Amino acid sequence: MFQIQPGLPLVTAAAMRSAEAAAIAAGTPALTLMERAAQAAAHAILAHLPSRRATVLCGPGNNGGDGYGIAIALSAAGVAVTVAADAPPRREPAATMAARWTGPVVPLDAAPPAPLIIDALFGIGLDRPLDSASQRAIDRLRGHGRVVAIDIVSGLHADRGTALGQPLAAELTIAFAAPKAGHLLADGPRHSGRLAVVDIGVPVETAMMLIDRPRLIGPAPDAHKYDRGWVLMVEGKADHGGASSLAALAALRSGAGLVTIAGPGTHLPAMAVMRRDDEEAANLLNDRRLGSVIIGPGMLPDTRARGWLKRLTWAGKPLVIDAGALRLLAEEPVGAPSVLTPHEGEFTQMFGPIGDDRIAAVQKAASITDAVVLLKGPTTVIAAPDGRVAINTHNSPWLATAGSGDVLAGIIAALLAQGQPLFEAACAASWLHGDAGRRMGPGRIADDLIAILPEVLAGL
Numbered sequence: 001m002f003q004i005q006p007g008l009p010l011v012t013a014a015a016m017r018s019a020e021a022a023a024i025a026a027g028t029p030a031l032t033l034m035e036r037a038a039q040a041a042a043h044a045i046l047a048h049l050p051s052r053r054a055t056v057l058c059g060p061g062n063n064g065g066d067g068y069g070i071a072i073a074l075s076a077a078g079v080a081v082t083v084a085a086d087a088p089p090r091r092e093p094a095a096t097m098a099a100r101w102t103g104p105v106v107p108l109d110a111a112p113p114a115p116l117i118i119d120a121l122f123g124i125g126l127d128r129p130l131d132s133a134s135q136r137a138i139d140r141l142r143g144h145g146r147v148v149a150i151d152i153v154s155g156l157h158a159d160r161g162t163a164l165g166q167p168l169a170a171e172l173t174i175a176f177a178a179p180k181a182g183h184l185l186a187d188g189p190r191h192s193g194r195l196a197v198v199d200i201g202v203p204v205e206t207a208m209m210l211i212d213r214p215r216l217i218g219p220a221p222d223a224h225k226y227d228r229g230w231v232l233m234v235e236g237k238a239d240h241g242g243a244s245s246l247a248a249l250a251a252l253r254s255g256a257g258l259v260t261i262a263g264p265g266t267h268l269p270a271m272a273v274m275r276r277d278d279e280e281a282a283n284l285l286n287d288r289r290l291g292s293v294i295i296g297p298g299m300l301p302d303t304r305a306r307g308w309l310k311r312l313t314w315a316g317k318p319l320v321i322d323a324g325a326l327r328l329l330a331e332e333p334v335g336a337p338s339v340l341t342p343h344e345g346e347f348t349q350m351f352g353p354i355g356d357d358r359i360a361a362v363q364k365a366a367s368i369t370d371a372v373v374l375l376k377g378p379t380t381v382i383a384a385p386d387g388r389v390a391i392n393t394h395n396s397p398w399l400a401t402a403g404s405g406d407v408l409a410g411i412i413a414a415l416l417a418q419g420q421p422l423f424e425a426a427c428a429a430s431w432l433h434g435d436a437g438r439r440m441g442p443g444r445i446a447d448d449l450i451a452i453l454p455e456v457l458a459g460l
């Protein structure tokens with residue numbers, strides 16, 4: 001039913017450097033790349049934040065070189081530009097670019113406030129906290145002009161998004177060739193402003209992507225309810241029953257044809273949901289029409305949960321393992337193809353502290369568990385054991401509400417039951433869940449997220 005778009009490629013600093021090296025080896029001189037970058041950035045600046053006066057902060061490396069190139073292009077377009085730099089770059093191609101600039105240059109400590117401030121101090125080469133001269137210039141200009149960051153806000157770690165110092169938050173970031181992971185993680189989103197990606201003729205190859213809107217293909221005219229996916233929800237504790245109901249309903253609302261709840265309770269969250277006791281439900285695992293299983297919402301790590309995980313390992317159906325069931329994985333790894341959906345607390349309990357490098361932490365977890373791991377949070381990171389990584393920023397703080405995770409588990413299970421591969425299902429579900437969140441507002445609860453899902457699907 002869904003076609004998952006590959007998404008926008010995302011790069012680390014290392015991937016960007018090898019793409020650049022490949023472009024240079026294929027015959028494009030580094031100076032040409034810098035000229036293209038500067039032209040494209042100046043063009044974007046004139047289009048998005050036109051101004052008659054600008055200060056360009058130029059650093060010691062190629063990001064600084066881009067800054068000189070931008071200064072040249074903006075001056076040619078009639079903007080009064082002052083470059084602020086403590087010394088011109090010494091390495092090529094930045095040195096050549098800087099030598100072409102014949103306009104005013106002042107030391108960083110004298111950088112004049114201007115309606116437009118262009119931050120070309122450091123790009124993907126920043127490897128330590130901002131030096132004191134750069135930090136002072138940034139602090140002095142903060143609040144004294146609209147800021148455009150070149151490639152990445154100076155002072156953000158290109159791979160982790162963590163702030164190395166107190167960077168100048170930008171209104172617009174112009175990224176070359178591809179977004180960097182650092183734009184989207186940790187401190188990245190609140191410092192980067194709008195992100196404009198400009199083409200400089202450097203093709204990037206990467207196993208990392210920014211999740212994009214999935215495409216919905218309606219059911220075939222002769223589709224049977226089983227073709228639309230049959231999900232089994234292993235119910236949690238009766239007094240946590242709400243979690244299972246939310247997951248079951250979310251699976252139905254995101255397109256599953258049929259949902260069966262396994263457990264001794266009596267509550268049915270919708271007319272279309274069937275209930276079977278544990279023994280009957282275990283037999284369903286032999287039915288080849290059963291597409292996926294959710295285990296964990298509302299569940300305690302007890303004997304029943306352990307029994308189910310054993311059965312599920314043996315059955316081999318695609319699983320969504322969430323909440324209570326995650327805690328059991330340390331004692332009993334699950335052999336079936338799985339998507340694990342921990343929040344930060346659960347992740348830390350399972351794998352130890354996340355640390356600064358969120359992507360590396362999730363990649364490691366995927367490799368240890370041989371499962372797709374989806375780490376929930378303001379920026380969701382998903383990793384597959386084969387090394388693929390996806391980041392989802394299409395979300396909303398309204399998603400931080402009780403039961404929201406159960407809804408996500410239900411959406412993933414519906415997509416798995418429809419035959420989507422694990423990684424793709426997790427990526428698309430994360431986007432759909434985020435889109436529902438964006439349609440929420442004050443006073444809404446997880447039940448409303450489910451009610452919004454048809455609207456989300458209709459908007460695809």
Ligand SMILES: NC(=O)C1=CN([C@@H]2O[C@H](COP(=O)(O)OP(=O)(O)OC[C@H]3O[C@@H](n4cnc5c(N)ncnc54)[C@H](O)[C@@H]3O)[C@@H](O)[C@H]2O)[C@@H](O)CC1
Nearest residue numbers: 020037061062063122123124125126127128129130131151
């Ligand atoms: N990758 C590409 O294909 C292209 C990259 N370009 C630009 O090149 C940039 C990368 O250039 P570089 O590798 O020269 O790196 P940067 O310009 O980001 O900075 C590296 C320089 O800063 C120094 N440095 C690092 N951290 C510091 C700190 N905290 N305090 C003081 N000095 C510090 C380093 O020793 C080095 O001299 C990109 O971000 C982009 O702006 C563009 O010119 C176009 C092509």
Ligand SMILES: [K+]
Nearest residue numbers: 119122152154
């Ligand atoms: K920069």
